[in-house]
Amino acid sequence: MKLNRRLLVAAIAGLFSTAPQAQQAWPAKSVTLVVPFAAGGPTDVVARTLAASISKTLGQTVVVENKLGAGGTVAAGYVARAAPDGYTFFIHHNGMATSTALYRKLAYNPLTDFEFVSQAVDVPMTLLARKDFPANNFQELAAYVKTNPQKINLANAGLGAVSQLCGMLFERALDVKLTAVPFQGTAPAMNALLGGQVDILCDQTTQTIPQIKAGNVKFYGVTTKSRIKALPDAPTLHEQGLKDFEVVVWHGIYAPKGTPKPIIDRMNAAVRAALKDPDVGRRMADLGAEIVPDSKLSPEGLQTWLKSEIDKWGPIIRATGTFAD
Numbered sequence: 001m002k003l004n005r006r007l008l009v010a011a012i013a014g015l016f017s018t019a020p021q022a023q024q025a026w027p028a029k030s031v032t033l034v035v036p037f038a039a040g041g042p043t044d045v046v047a048r049t050l051a052a053s054i055s056k057t058l059g060q061t062v063v064v065e066n067k068l069g070a071g072g073t074v075a076a077g078y079v080a081r082a083a084p085d086g087y088t089f090f091i092h093h094n095g096m097a098t099s100t101a102l103y104r105k106l107a108y109n110p111l112t113d114f115e116f117v118s119q120a121v122d123v124p125m126t127l128l129a130r131k132d133f134p135a136n137n138f139q140e141l142a143a144y145v146k147t148n149p150q151k152i153n154l155a156n157a158g159l160g161a162v163s164q165l166c167g168m169l170f171e172r173a174l175d176v177k178l179t180a181v182p183f184q185g186t187a188p189a190m191n192a193l194l195g196g197q198v199d200i201l202c203d204q205t206t207q208t209i210p211q212i213k214a215g216n217v218k219f220y221g222v223t224t225k226s227r228i229k230a231l232p233d234a235p236t237l238h239e240q241g242l243k244d245f246e247v248v249v250w251h252g253i254y255a256p257k258g259t260p261k262p263i264i265d266r267m268n269a270a271v272r273a274a275l276k277d278p279d280v281g282r283r284m285a286d287l288g289a290e291i292v293p294d295s296k297l298s299p300e301g302l303q304t305w306l307k308s309e310i311d312k313w314g315p316i317i318r319a320t321g322t323f324a325d
């Protein structure tokens with residue numbers, strides 16, 4: 001009887017002591033951060049910059065894994081089905097919202113198949129053409145595109161990519177239809193632009209600033225409403241006549257639905273720490289990326305934001321008639 005009571009007490013004590021231990025044990029091995037586009041491109045650069053700092057905070061390597069295809073939807077479907085054990089996370093941009101209007105069937109529901117961790121940085125886009133493209137400024141570009149739409153192709157990273165969203169809004173603003181050339185990320189799209197195989201690309205500053213500064217591309221303006229610090233002399237498309245043209249690339253970090261809340265909270269804290277890391281701050285600023293305010297860093301904040309982005313882009317995309325089955 002005495003022995004039994006001692007066993008019972010030990011068992012209860014064990015219950016209380018193992019719960020926090022299991023929690024503290026995470027992460028017991030490397031954590032994967034899935035990126036939905038090609039290595040070396042804008043989303044990948046943001047992911048790797050954050051991953052290096054998150055690794056320091058967690059004391060475990062954060063491995064970036066590029067899962068390519070279908071404008072980011074292959075990666076999103078993969079993460080939605082991954083084990084919710086705290087070892088798979090996902091970073092994606094506006095495509096998490098726009099894909100719901102672009103695809104009639106998605107293998108996942110962005111609002112119900114994920115846990116929400118945090119937002120991270122906002123990145124402007126830039127409108128570029130190959131170096132020997134005939135238009136030397138935005139007015140020439142607009143005139144040339146309107147008179148020669150059949151001659152021009154537009155590179156993007158597939159339906160669901162922000163390059164596709166930006167290109168589609170550009171076409172809509174000029175009332176033209178160009179030939180889309182999809183890649184599995186804008187790293188290969190940029191290579192094609194530099195090689196002269198494609199004509200126009202709209203892409204994030206995280207990849208384009210070095211090419212603009214080196215004079216390797218024609219550059220027509222930024223996609224934000226106001227000029228940006230990283231390219232202070234560059235005019236916006238809005239101020240050059242594309243009234244209200246605006247694409248800002250936001251980033252969300254997600255985990256498969258069911259990932260334990262204590263793990264989500266620790267990852268959230270690690271993302272917040274990364275965004276305060278001076279190395280991250282410098283690198284992001286050089287690349288034109290802006291760290292979002294604290295008010296956007298909660299899991300609930302990301303969930304609400306994603307809903308609002310789905311509501312914002314859905315009608316705009318459906319009005320263009322662009323979709324994939």
Ligand code: ASP
Nearest residue numbers: 041043161162163185186
């Ligand atoms: N910039 C790409 C996009 O258009 C994605 C990437 O390669 O990072 O969505």
